[in-house]
Amino acid sequence: AQTVTQSQPEMSVQEAETVTLSCTYDTSENNYYLFWYKQPPSRQMILVIRQEAYKQQNATENRFSVNFQKAAKSFSLKISDSQLGDTAMYFCAFMNANTDKLIFGTGTRLQVFP
Amino acid sequence: EAGVAQSPRYKIIEKRQSVAFWCNPISGHATLYWYQQILGQGPKLLIQFQNNGVVDDSQLPKDRFSAERLKGVDSTLKIQPAKLEDSAVYLCASSPRLAGARGDTQYFGPGTRLTVL
Numbered sequence: 001a002q003t004v005t006q007s008q009p010e011m012s013v014q015e016a017e018t019v020t021l022s023c024t025y026d027t028s029e030n031n032y033y034l035f036w037y038k039q040p041p042s043r044q045m046i047l048v049i050r051q052e053a054y055k056q057q058n059a060t061e062n063r064f065s066v067n068f069q070k071a072a073k074s075f076s077l078k079i080s081d082s083q084l085g086d087t088a089m090y091f092c093a094f095m096n097a098n099t100d101k102l103i104f105g106t107g108t109r110l111q112v113f114p
Numbered sequence: 115e116a117g118v119a120q121s122p123r124y125k126i127i128e129k130r131q132s133v134a135f136w137c138n139p140i141s142g143h144a145t146l147y148w149y150q151q152i153l154g155q156g157p158k159l160l161i162q163f164q165n166n167g168v169v170d171d172s173q174l175p176k177d178r179f180s181a182e183r184l185k186g187v188d189s190t191l192k193i194q195p196a197k198l199e200d201s202a203v204y205l206c207a208s209s210p211r212l213a214g215a216r217g218d219t220q221y222f223g224p225g226t227r228l229t230v231l
Contacts, residue, residue, distance in 0.1 A: 047221070093156070102220060106154070
C-alpha cells in the first residue's frame with residue numbers, strides 16, 4: 001500500500017523569504033503522479049503543483065517549485081518570495097497511474113509572518 | 115468557469131440523525147469523488163464515480179453511508195444514522211477524465227463541515 005509522510009506538522013517563514021516543505025512517499029509502483037495542494041482556512045483544496053514520475057525535470061509554477069528525487073522517494077515543495085497569502089495547510093498527495101485515487105499526507109501548516 | 119459547488123457549508127446534527135450533502139461538479143467533468151477529512155488529517159477517499167457508475171467505494175462504510183450520482187452530474191452523500199466519529203469535513207472533487215489520460219488533476223469544492231453531537 002502506498003503511504004505519504006509529511007514530517008513537519010508546522011512551519012513558519014518571514015514574508016519574502018524562502019521555505020521548503022518536506023514529503024516522502026512509499027510505493028512499489030514505477031509510474032505515478034505527485035501533487036501539492038494548498039488548503040487555506042476557507043477549506044477549499046487548491047492545486048499548487050503537479051509532477052509526473054516519468055519526468056526527470058522538476059515541475060515549477062511561478063514561485064513554487066519541487067525537488068523530486070525518485071530514487072529517494074522524496075518530493076519537497078519550495079516556496080520562494082513567500083507572501084502572506086501563502087499561509088495555509090499544505091498537503092502532499094500521491095496518485096498511482098493505474099487509478100485516480102489520491103493518497104494524502106497529514107499536512108504541514110505554514111504560517112507566513114510580515 | 116464555475117468551480118465545484120457544495121452545500122450546505124456547515125451542518126450540526128445529533129448522533130443517530132441522518133444528513134445529506136450535495137455536490138455539483140465542474141461542467142463536463144466525468145469523474146466525481148467524495149473525500150472525508152477528519153480534523154488534523156489529510157482527506158481520505160470515500161467513493162469515486164465515473165459518470166453515474168461507481169468505480170471505487172472500498173473505503174465507504176456502507177452500513178451507514180450511501181452515495182449516488184444520478185444522470186452522471188450532481189451527487190449526494192448521505193449518512194444514516196450518524197455517529198460522533200463522522201464529524202469531519204466532506205469534500206467533493208471532480209476531474210475531466212480525458213479518455214486514456216491518467217493523473218488527472220482533481221478540483222475540489224469548499225467542503226461541508228459536519229459536527230455530530
